[in-house]
Amino acid sequence: MENEAGALSRVAGLFSARGYNIESLSVAPTEDPTLSRMTLVTIGSDEVVEQVTKQLNKLIEVVKIIDLNDGNHIERELMLVKIRAVGPDREEIKRLAEIFRGSIIDVTDKSYTIELTGTSSKLDAFLEAIERSAVLETVRTGASGIGRGEWVLKV
Amino acid sequence: MSVELTGAEITIRCLQEEGVQCIFGYPGGAVLFIYDELFKQDKVRHILVRHEQAAIHAADGYARSSNKVGVALVTSGPGVTNAVTGIATAYMDSIPMVVISGQVPTSAIGLDAFQEVDTVGITRPCVKHNFLVKDVTELALTIKKAFYIASTGRPGPVLVDIPKDVSQQKTKFEYPDKISMRSYNPVTKGHTRQIKKAAELILSAKRPMVYAGGGVILSDAAPQLTELTQMLNFPCTNTLMGLGGYPATDKQSLGMLGMHGTYEANMAMQYCDVLIAVGARFDDRVIGNPKHFFNENRKIIHIDIDPSSISKRVKVDVPIVGDVLDVLKELIKLLKAEKEKPDQTALKEWWKQIELWRERDCLKFDRSSKIIKPQMVIEKLFNVTKGDAFITSDVGQHQMWAAQFYKFDKPRRWINSGGLGTMGFGMPAAMGVQLANPKGKVACITGEASIQMCIQELSTCKQYKLPLKIINLNNRYMGMVRQWQEFFHGNRYAESYMNALPDFVKLAESYGHVGMKIEKPEDVEDALKEAFKLKDQLVFMDFITDQTENVFPMVPGGKGLSEMILV
Numbered sequence: 001m002e003n004e005a006g007a008l009s010r011v012a013g014l015f016s017a018r019g020y021n022i023e024s025l026s027v028a029p030t031e032d033p034t035l036s037r038m039t040l041v042t043i044g045s046d047e048v049v050e051q052v053t054k055q056l057n058k059l060i061e062v063v064k065i066i067d068l069n070d071g072n073h074i075e076r077e078l079m080l081v082k083i084r085a086v087g088p089d090r091e092e093i094k095r096l097a098e099i100f101r102g103s104i105i106d107v108t109d110k111s112y113t114i115e116l117t118g119t120s121s122k123l124d125a126f127l128e129a130i131e132r133s134a135v136l137e138t139v140r141t142g143a144s145g146i147g148r149g150e151w152v153l154k155v
Numbered sequence: 156m157s158v159e160l161t162g163a164e165i166t167i168r169c170l171q172e173e174g175v176q177c178i179f180g181y182p183g184g185a186v187l188f189i190y191d192e193l194f195k196q197d198k199v200r201h202i203l204v205r206h207e208q209a210a211i212h213a214a215d216g217y218a219r220s221s222n223k224v225g226v227a228l229v230t231s232g233p234g235v236t237n238a239v240t241g242i243a244t245a246y247m248d249s250i251p252m253v254v255i256s257g258q259v260p261t262s263a264i265g266l267d268a269f270q271e272v273d274t275v276g277i278t279r280p281c282v283k284h285n286f287l288v289k290d291v292t293e294l295a296l297t298i299k300k301a302f303y304i305a306s307t308g309r310p311g312p313v314l315v316d317i318p319k320d321v322s323q324q325k326t327k328f329e330y331p332d333k334i335s336m337r338s339y340n341p342v343t344k345g346h347t348r349q350i351k352k353a354a355e356l357i358l359s360a361k362r363p364m365v366y367a368g369g370g371v372i373l374s375d376a377a378p379q380l381t382e383l384t385q386m387l388n389f390p391c392t393n394t395l396m397g398l399g400g401y402p403a404t405d406k407q408s409l410g411m412l413g414m415h416g417t418y419e420a421n422m423a424m425q426y427c428d429v430l431i432a433v434g435a436r437f438d439d440r441v442i443g444n445p446k447h448f449f450n451e452n453r454k455i456i457h458i459d460i461d462p463s464s465i466s467k468r469v470k471v472d473v474p475i476v477g478d479v480l481d482v483l484k485e486l487i488k489l490l491k492a493e494k495e496k497p498d499q500t501a502l503k504e505w506w507k508q509i510e511l512w513r514e515r516d517c518l519k520f521d522r523s524s525k526i527i528k529p530q531m532v533i534e535k536l537f538n539v540t541k542g543d544a545f546i547t548s549d550v551g552q553h554q555m556w557a558a559q560f561y562k563f564d565k566p567r568r569w570i571n572s573g574g575l576g577t578m579g580f581g582m583p584a585a586m587g588v589q590l591a592n593p594k595g596k597v598a599c600i601t602g603e604a605s606i607q608m609c610i611q612e613l614s615t616c617k618q619y620k621l622p623l624k625i626i627n628l629n630n631r632y633m634g635m636v637r638q639w640q641e642f643f644h645g646n647r648y649a650e651s652y653m654n655a656l657p658d659f660v661k662l663a664e665s666y667g668h669v670g671m672k673i674e675k676p677e678d679v680e681d682a683l684k685e686a687f688k689l690k691d692q693l694v695f696m697d698f699i700t701d702q703t704e705n706v707f708p709m710v711p712g713g714k715g716l717s718e719m720i721l722v
Contacts, residue, residue: 001338009276010279055463057462060283060338063337
């Protein structure tokens with residue numbers, strides 16, 4: 001979409017006005033600074049997703065829309081999670097982070113802050129593997145997606 | 156050569172470049188520089204309304220009756236919030252319009268300044284698009300975009316918010332001839348293969364039906380719709396927004412369909428086997444309960460310029476995205492080249508069935524009544540004006556009777572708030588219609604409740620000598636609310652009685668207009684004749700009508716089209 005003030009609120013407003021769900025939304029400018037790319041995750045029947053797509057297409061600032069589910073695609077989400085880490089837990093959490101290919105990016109004597117990238121379900125799985133009360137704080141970006149192979153989304 | 160102009164001058168120059176002859180507005184702090192420039196020129200005429208809602212409705216009526224872009228100018232804050240009802244009305248009915256609003260200076264935005272509101276935020280859900288112009292160098296291009304977006308594709312209102320300091324800043328003025336936007340490329344031509352499929356389906360029809368909406372009016376395709384319908388000898392129904400798209404006095408017209416549609420139109424919709432939907436959107440007031448609609452099998456062709464209108468409420472078989480005018484032309488060409496014809500025996504049977512439904516005479520009313528029947532007033536109005544007036548309406552029972560009893564043979568003659576259902580629309584819209592059609596007969600059919608929502612515009616009508624004929628069907632009730640309370644709320648008429656009404660005759664006279672009160676059925680016709688003889692004067696006709704009259708047929712909410720309540 002056009003990288004213009006207000007474009008994001010048009011998208012968000014459309015979803016709330018028409019009663020569609022936004023599971024997650026991630027947006028940033030692209031290599032062409034006049035354009036932003038947004039990955040939006042929504043849930044709905046085929047009919048609803050069709051309507052969502054059509055309605056989004058009507059927004060003047062939306063340049064192009066693809067449904068990544070129409071083809072093979074890759075999606076990744078970034079999570080930063082602060083975990084209570086004292087005593088024997090410290091080793092355990094470190095190992096778990098390694099298993100999930102996360103990295104510890106900040107350390108205090110009571111906590112680790114772990115950076116983790118992957119599909120949203122992988123991030124969910126990591127959180128489930130850790131004792132609920134040990135999770136002090138999480139922040140997630142929402143998924144970003146791109147098609148597989150040589151095909152590119154061009155304007 | 157390159158003289159620099161202020162933002163205010165540029166705004167007015169842009170309107171001149173767009174060929175705008177008439178705008179509707181109300182001045183205020185944030186738009187004073189723009190008004191100052193208006194004052195210095197005489198190409199663009201400004202009509203001063205008495206409330207911003209009326210400015211938008213007037214621009215709306217102007218646009219609907221002329222197919223030009225309606226233009227309104229309002230100030231920041233309350234100027235804009237007053238305009239919102241009008242903008243939402245235009246948005247729901249896809250009316251091409253550009254609204255220019257003043258805004259507090261850019262340095263004050265976000266500081267809760269005097270008369271500041273987030274105009275772009277407030278109007279976002281009810282405009283096709285809107286802009287906040289933060290730099291005067293972008294102003295001319297933005298206004299060009301606004302007119303382009305408003306008038307192309309599925310039309311709609313576009314708002315341009317101009318901060319006061321931007322209207323003061325100077326830059327070189329250049330108005331682009333053409334514009335292209337990478338993110339906005341509305342389709343016009345329909346897909347050839349889809350049109351071919353539609354033609355095949357039409358030829359296979361045994362019980363065909365044409366269902367035409369406001370899209371036919373908006374794309375000026377009434378002649379093509381009429382040609383197609385008549386060359387096939389198919390029945391045709393029009394939606395509330397589509398009246399005039401097919402001549403209502405023609406025998407192939409089944410009248411309006413929907414909640415208050417005719418028996419024959421609704422039955423034919425329900426029981427047809429091929430439905431050709433043209434510029435219509437199957438909304439809740441038209442097909443009632445979609446599940447019930449699909450109790451019967453039929454194939455649906457749907458022509459619409461807006462892809463999101465297709466398969467929104469009902470699944471269709473042959474979707475055609477494109478301008479109704481282009482698609483109909485293509486379809487006519489294809490069908491003319493075709494040797495085959497639809498099954499004529501089956502078509503004859505279908506017409507026989509439709510005639511049986513017609514014999515039900517669903518719009519009958521008591522013609523011997525000693526109290527004025529509202530339906531009779533509209534019938535007489537039709538006769539007196541020879542069906543050639545521009546009719547605006549407000550919202551409620553009178554609107555439905557107008558739609559049922561005034562037979563519109565031409566497009567752009569019936570001006571009403573179909574989608575949003577805005578009471579108060581009628582008179583200001585009529586002002587716009589009269590200004591767009593100075594020689595036209597313009598009547599506003601209203602009720603004593605609706606008319607009071609924008610009654611202040613009697614003053615505007617006086618100032619500009621707008622000789623509207625106001626047909627006030629006065630039943631001392633919010634009639635449609637009363638009807639629903641009678642049918643669905645056990646006759647408990649909660650707050651629907653209009654108490655403490657003004658003397659409308661004196662009220663009209665106090666504004667310098669002519670007022671008439673008509674209480675007997677036998678006086679109706681003469682009063683109308685007399686009113687239309689007063690060519691240069693607004694005549695407010697207060698018809699005291701039957702309080703208990705209801706609009707029939709009626710498809711109750713949630714029911715199917717064939718489940719009408721009949722007289």
